[in-house]
Amino acid sequence: MVMKEEQWAPVIVMLISSVAMGSVNALVKKALDVGVNHMIFGAYRMAISALILVPFSCIWERKTRPKLTFMLLCEHFFSGLLGASLMQFFFLLGLSYTSATVSMALVSMLPAITFALALVFRIENTQNLKSKSGVLKVMGTLICIMGAMFLTFYKGPEISNHHSHPGVLQKNKNTLHNNGHDQTKNWFLGCLYLIIGTVLLSLWMLFQGKLSLKYPGNKYSSTCLMSVFAAFQCAILSLYKSREVEDWIIEDKFVIFIILYAGIVGQAMSTVVTSWSIKMTGAVFVSTFAPVSLVAATLFDFLILRSPLYLGSILGSVVTITGLYVFLWGKKSEIDQSVSNTLTTSNENIESEDHRITNAKDTKLPV
Template sequence: MVEMMNEGMAEDLAIAGGLIAVQCIAAVHAVFMSYLMTLEIDPLTIVIFTCFSTFLVVFPFAIYFERKKWPQKFSYKLIIQILMLSFGGVTLFQSFSLKGIKLTSPTMGTAMPNLAPGLIFIIAWTLRLEKVNVRSTYSKVKILGTIICVAGALAMSLMQSISPPAPKIETGMKLPTFPPDAIFDMKKIKGCLYLVASVVILSNAYVLQAFILRDFPAPISLSATISLLGAFMTAIAELLQDHRLKTGGQNLSVPKLIGFTFLAGAVLGLCFSFHGWAVKKKGPVLVSMFSPISTVCSIIFSAVTLGDTINIGSLVGMFLMFTGLYFVLWAKGKEGFDYGDGLETEFDAEKPLLS
């Protein structure tokens, strides 16, 4: 009995430590991607190389662990769903996310995905994939948490897009003074819109993935498949848009680009695999509670490496978003199967957010 308790405690510590490491790696990845884009490398090019690298790393795990779970026959419906998930969840989501990071900051890029649980709840409720009883305390908390989360994201986006105007230098010995009116940086507003669009796409991709996993119950294999297809789709999109792959020219040689992006894709592939294993062991609610760590780490890394700063208003919006996230996750973890009217829900703490 004591040995079993020790093994369970060791596994819990390993999962917690691994999830903290994954979030720190995600923050480093966002900062590193921001640096690559300063070398005039197109976000689509980065998506192509990193997704292909992810496929090379994840596919052997898929063969070893999930080969017996592969469907014997792929229907046209399943093929179309996989293609839609590859285009939306890889090409659109990652390219929009990188463009948003390029125009704003890695901190914004790691903070915005915390909107996903609330948006998934709204989508699931709209599509009647999740049963909601407005008389239930937990349902009310989830609705309130979603509203707070969205309000925090909007506040953070607005405050992040405000730039102080150039100081007016007056004659004499007076110090420079700033006019009271603030200037909205249209570039940052555009970047925030890219990030919001990427999170909306990600939330819908989660919903679509839930349907696909019913016929293709192999999440690692599905991740490898959409990474490969997404890389090809992104390459086609960039060739149609720019008629060539923008590799940064003289700022970064092609071999170095391949090396950097392969390293990033390989690390992300391993992180995805560990993340999926942790979800299987402890459920998505516990795993999701670690997600704000990446935002905190990205603030520190961005300040140290890129010299980025974040204003008080953005911090307040970020706090609201994290508060709303934990409201949703708390209600998700506490709600029971019975809502009091005989209705039961499949969406508990031990199952995927949409299953």
């Protein structure tokens, strides 16, 4: 019973985190539509994350926190650069050249990119791909990607009421129309930026897996340190678009609420949960939940923000959840096989030890 709880705890935690991230992404999109500088938004988000995590790290990890060394600072500076500042910079820059649909589709490639990078860096064993669990994991990852691509590229007929915001649809049409004569060039450039952002996020997941092993039991301190570095990095990167001090003054109460919500839920708590899950199950497993955030964002956008819902969203959600189930099936088979091998080896060692003891007793018997 304890083993089953240990197996399913990361799954439940990542599902909750993914749903929360879906709501964060939907709200952040609304805030960015107001015209807030993307990197200023990111700087505030990281600063709030650091402030929230300071008391947790000071109270719960004051005895286990490692000594603040130069190497520790460098590793967390690099972590913030990969997983927060540079990732947001390239991703949001690519979003400005393309569209939200293209960006979501490329982010949904995260499991495949992480899985491929894990194979390249030999974090995942290629020999395991020949087993039943390996085949199921590959199939589940591919089905997740297919579902996410279906969800984002196939819109289909609208199945919600027509009172949903028609202005949003018209705005999207105007955005695509106003790309100008350099539409093709900008599209390829934007896709390149989006791919770079997704690769950076995948690299952060793999790097975080190594970092969690070096500093176990210090997830709050580690995330806090990363957020501090990322806040300064985002502030510097914000100079790319604007150098006016007035841009840092935000008066819209709804935008302020979104910044607080994104900093607390979308950055602080989410990064802590993700780091813990990576330590427990690995980066490839955690990245598979990326399409769940996409499904959650779609539903949150429809139910709370009253955006229109299309047939493609429903069908894509079903395919994505199916792929996730297949991947989890493969992961469970891998864990069960590992436990079975461990028990078999343990039994063999016990039998071998008993045999040696028996032989030793026989040699000591009197003639």
